Amino acid sequence: MTMNFKNAVFCAENAKIDMEIEHPIYGWIPFTADPNDVEQHGRDLYAAALASALPYVAPVYTPEQRRSMMPALSARQFWMAAANIDIDKDVIIDAIKAEMPDSVDRKMMIAELESGSFERLNPTIIDVMQLMEIPAEQVDDLWVWATGI
Template structure:
């Protein structure tokens, strides 16, 4: 498998591009704990390439405004980051009906929504951490 441009992300996994036989170069997040052996192999290969270190940066506001994730993607990303139980606990204890309703009923979550801002503040997550969670969510396919 051909790999290029490996760089560590905020969560310690490696963002890179892999050469897909049908789609050409595509983004891929490689993790040492990937459930698929192929993902673990890509991680090891990317690691041998000495990935660039993670450097925090502020994405363009337009990028942030375009970030959205389906209900499944959002919950899967929170699960992978170990944050799903915290979010569910916070919302179960919240007195804000609209945040609870959004969590229970929304088909999609938008990065710039009041519910996301509330949860990020309650969990003490900065903008860059929330951006990374959305990028992770948007990379997940059911």
């Protein structure tokens, strides 16, 4: 049985081909063709698409999009990243107290530092990093580094 396909593009690892196939019941549906598929039609679709498949193009993300995809850090990871640039909780708390008037916001920001995990785009994290004059790109690099510890 021959199936029609369209929009064939190599997957990121270049071992498979993503495409749409014209299913006899469901119409156009997504399909990943594999040269080692256990089903003959999968191998046939791969062979048919091999010559016409477009190369994989990695998506380009804005810095904000990349930050939104960063995993949360545990408290241990977060504070180890801070220690890596010679900052500890007391330094941050002192800076918050010096820069913010005595208010509920100040108390909430300090309380947030006791969190068990930290999200990269948490407003408190953004405010603290700006307060400490740490560029967002440096925070990104530290964040990525900290995910590995």
